[in-house]
Amino acid sequence: MGAEGAGRPVVSAVCAEGIVKRYGATVALDGAHLTVRPGEAHALVGRNGAGKSTLVSVLTGMTRPDAGTVTFGGEPAPGRGDTAAWQRKAACVHQKSMTVPELTVAENLYLNRFQGGRAIRWRALRERARELLAEYGVEADPAARIKDLGVEQRQFVEIARALSFGARLIILDEPTARLDAAGIDRLFGKLRGLRAQGVAFLFISHHLQEVYELCNTVTVFRDARHVLTAPVSGLAEDDLVAAMTGEEAGAARRARTASDTAAGRAGEPVLRTEGLTLAGEFAPLDLTVRAGEVVGLAGATGSGNAAIGEALVGLRTPDGGRIAVRGRPVRTGSVPHAIDAGIGCVPEDRHREGLILGRSVAENATLTVTDQLGPLGTVLPSRTREFAARMIASLDIKTTGPGQPVSGLSGGNQQKVVIARALAREPSVLVAIRPTNGVDVKSKDALLGVVREVADRGSGALIISDELDDLRVCDRVLAVFHGRVTAEFGSGWGDHELVAAMEGVASGGGGGDGSAGGDEGGAGGAGQPEGAADDGDAGQPKGSGHAGHAGDAGDAGASRRLTDGTEGTAP
Ligand SMILES: Nc1ncnc2c1ncn2[C@@H]1O[C@H](COP(=O)(O)OP(=O)(O)OP(=O)(O)O)[C@@H](O)[C@H]1O
Numbered sequence: 001m002g003a004e005g006a007g008r009p010v011v012s013a014v015c016a017e018g019i020v021k022r023y024g025a026t027v028a029l030d031g032a033h034l035t036v037r038p039g040e041a042h043a044l045v046g047r048n049g050a051g052k053s054t055l056v057s058v059l060t061g062m063t064r065p066d067a068g069t070v071t072f073g074g075e076p077a078p079g080r081g082d083t084a085a086w087q088r089k090a091a092c093v094h095q096k097s098m099t100v101p102e103l104t105v106a107e108n109l110y111l112n113r114f115q116g117g118r119a120i121r122w123r124a125l126r127e128r129a130r131e132l133l134a135e136y137g138v139e140a141d142p143a144a145r146i147k148d149l150g151v152e153q154r155q156f157v158e159i160a161r162a163l164s165f166g167a168r169l170i171i172l173d174e175p176t177a178r179l180d181a182a183g184i185d186r187l188f189g190k191l192r193g194l195r196a197q198g199v200a201f202l203f204i205s206h207h208l209q210e211v212y213e214l215c216n217t218v219t220v221f222r223d224a225r226h227v228l229t230a231p232v233s234g235l236a237e238d239d240l241v242a243a244m245t246g247e248e249a250g251a252a253r254r255a256r257t258a259s260d261t262a263a264g265r266a267g268e269p270v271l272r273t274e275g276l277t278l279a280g281e282f283a284p285l286d287l288t289v290r291a292g293e294v295v296g297l298a299g300a301t302g303s304g305n306a307a308i309g310e311a312l313v314g315l316r317t318p319d320g321g322r323i324a325v326r327g328r329p330v331r332t333g334s335v336p337h338a339i340d341a342g343i344g345c346v347p348e349d350r351h352r353e354g355l356i357l358g359r360s361v362a363e364n365a366t367l368t369v370t371d372q373l374g375p376l377g378t379v380l381p382s383r384t385r386e387f388a389a390r391m392i393a394s395l396d397i398k399t400t401g402p403g404q405p406v407s408g409l410s411g412g413n414q415q416k417v418v419i420a421r422a423l424a425r426e427p428s429v430l431v432a433i434r435p436t437n438g439v440d441v442k443s444k445d446a447l448l449g450v451v452r453e454v455a456d457r458g459s460g461a462l463i464i465s466d467e468l469d470d471l472r473v474c475d476r477v478l479a480v481f482h483g484r485v486t487a488e489f490g491s492g493w494g495d496h497e498l499v500a501a502m503e504g505v506a507s508g509g510g511g512g513d514g515s516a517g518g519d520e521g522g523a524g525g526a527g528q529p530e531g532a533a534d535d536g537d538a539g540q541p542k543g544s545g546h547a548g549h550a551g552d553a554g555d556a557g558a559s560r561r562l563t564d565g566t567e568g569t570a571p
Pocket of ligand 1: 047
């Protein structure tokens with residue numbers, strides 16, 4: 001269907017109108033509409049559960065709407081189940097790879113395109129793959145296995161694959177979540193180049209700063225409905241957030257900072273590590289988190305901060321050192337022991353380590369406290385529901401109720417269930433690895449507020465993240481670079497100095513008095529851990545994030561420049 005341009009109809013890359021989709025009692029899309037024009041970078045934003053992913057699955061032919069129409073370039077969408085035809089129209093690059101990790105780049109590019117009955121000529125296939133990658137300016141070895149590629153290259157391969165089918169609409173679902181600042185720059189650069197060739201992008205992100213950086217148009221969905229489409233330039237961020245939340249501009253976000261809190265009233269140590277180390281990931285670490293304190297471990301991809309968190313919660317087994325909670329030693333390398341010792345665990349990968357998708361919200365939220373839900377090892381459903389209802393309210397989880405299977409929740413709401421579960425046991429210390437990943441702007445504040453409350457009630461919290469907004473809630477932030485704590489900041493740090501420390505270009509310490517914990521450090525100059533290469537590849541923990549997000553655009557821009565100019569410069 002054509003959208004009206006100046007005097008003559010402009011054919012859209014995609015036009016969805018009157019889309020309705022129900023899941024039982026849940027209305028995921030309620031008459032929603034969206035038009036993306038050729039060459040446009042169009043952002044789709046909205047709170048968790050607003051209907052964004054549902055629209056994506058409608059636009060890619062994965063879900064059939066109950067009502068409404070979709071057209072591509074004015075032509076009706078392909079029929080149900082005609083996968084090949086849908087592939088020629090639109091493709092979605094998800095956070096989770098849709099490629100086959102064990103196969104090579106060339107095999108993935110030509111997956112499902114082999115002619116039946118004919119032997120595959122591998123050399124010719126690799127050659128065709130090489131040409132295809134070159135056509136789209138993607139630098140990847142056709143013979144490399146996908147599992148050996150970084151996130152960035154893998155995304156480029158997926159984009160090249162989609163374009164080679166003929167698709168001229170690429171949907172990117174949180175594409176920057178696992179990229180560092182330099183990777184984001186390269187991705188955005190590539191997208192700009194493709195836009196100039198008429199490729200349209202639909203960009204889904206909870207990072208509004210990226211929307212401003214990359215997109216020219218933004219559409220907001222709220223509660224399954226379209227509420228706004230506007231040019232990005234000239235739309236104030238407050239107004240954009242107001243459209244997402246339905247609240248007045250300026251009312252929706254109240255940035256939480258450590259100064260709101262009981263900073264400076266830190267009490268006894270609740271978590272202590274001595275010489276904790278994992279070869280190739282992080283050097284021996286002495287860390288103290290005290291009661292009432294929220295400590296941040298800031299670091300970019302491959303810095304080792306996520307690996308430290310995973311060692312603390314038992315997901316990885318350190319090579320040496322000790323962990324103690326409230327003075328009592330914790331057996332390392334075991335999640336159950338960590339939980340029993342009082343460590344609340346919010347892992348990074350909620351699907352692999354967090355949730356049982358087929359079980360209800362209530363069951364998932366109470367997995368760690370079943371012993372408290374009834375007498376003599378029994379679990380009283382009423383108590384489980386009651387507990388879950390409290391969590392649903394305090395974390396603002398959008399669900400039909402405690403009995404809803406977690407598989408039916410949107411991504412951001414699933415993340416909140418993981419956090420609910422970690423809090424259920426009232427841990428002595430909460431260790432949260434990138435806790436706001438995929439969570440919308442308003443829920444982020446609520447969620448970080450809950451973390452703050454945990455500390456204010458006398459526990460401790462460790463937030464492991466590269467998101468500046470996550471770190472603002474901390475009383476102290478330790479910057480991790482190449483597996484070592486290289487700088488410490490008290491509350492009141494500037495975005496630029498923290499980003500610089502995460503990027504390894506400043507020894508930092510600005511604003512940090514070091515008094516609250518006092519004894520952190522990279523083990524007296526233990527140096528770079530074995531295997532931590534300068535290019536950050538070796539020993540890189542599986543997916544961490546990107547430095548420099550969520551600050552103001554100026555600072556984030558600064559972080560990118562720093563990345564470009566200072567590769568591997570250890571302080
Ligand atoms: N398979 C399903 N079964 C039941 N309900 C579903 C299903 N898929 C989505 N929903 C519901 O539809 C609504 C919209 O979900 P959707 O995943 O589209 O939201 P979203 O905007 O992508 O959220 P997020 O930002 O958290 O990813 C939510 O209330 C969700 O619980």
